[in-house]
Amino acid sequence: MKKFAFIFGIVLIAAILVGAGFWLGFAQHFMTEAYSVTALDKSLTDASIKAMILHDLDSGQIERARSLLRSQLDGDIITIWAFGDYSDPRSRKMATNVLARIAAFRAEYSSIYTNRTSGDEVDIDAKIASILEQARKEKTK
Numbered sequence: 001m002k003k004f005a006f007i008f009g010i011v012l013i014a015a016i017l018v019g020a021g022f023w024l025g026f027a028q029h030f031m032t033e034a035y036s037v038t039a040l041d042k043s044l045t046d047a048s049i050k051a052m053i054l055h056d057l058d059s060g061q062i063e064r065a066r067s068l069l070r071s072q073l074d075g076d077i078i079t080i081w082a083f084g085d086y087s088d089p090r091s092r093k094m095a096t097n098v099l100a101r102i103a104a105f106r107a108e109y110s111s112i113y114t115n116r117t118s119g120d121e122v123d124i125d126a127k128i129a130s131i132l133e134q135a136r137k138e139k140t141k
Helices: 002-058 062-083 089-108 120-138
Strands: none
Touching: 002 062, 062 089, 062 120, 089 120
16 A cells, blocks of 8 residues: 555656646746747838838838828837837947937937927927937037
8 A cells, every 4th residue: 555655746847847848838838939029019010110111211201201101110119218229338328319319310410300299299309309319418518
């Protein structure tokens, strides 16, 4: 009877380990799939925006293409500012350099935003301007 209890205990422990390994593997697979779908969706969205921009350029709608590029750049600026990993000094320096170049370019060649009538868009423009100004000041330090 002792031998049976010992074998049963070993089989039970082995079954628990197999079950735990399967569960951890499934969780890892699920997380990998979740993030890969997000990356694929972002790539598809970026490709569709670039296709629209190229279509607008090819059809002679330069202002519409500029508007799309500006809105995409504004979104990228906010993403860099909000989600940037500034714990790494190289990442912080690169982000500061990129934002400072954008700020300098916008100061030299002022762009005219058309169809900006809602209060939200004005707030976004002000936020982007402050982000770019802060990056420009940090670059000149």
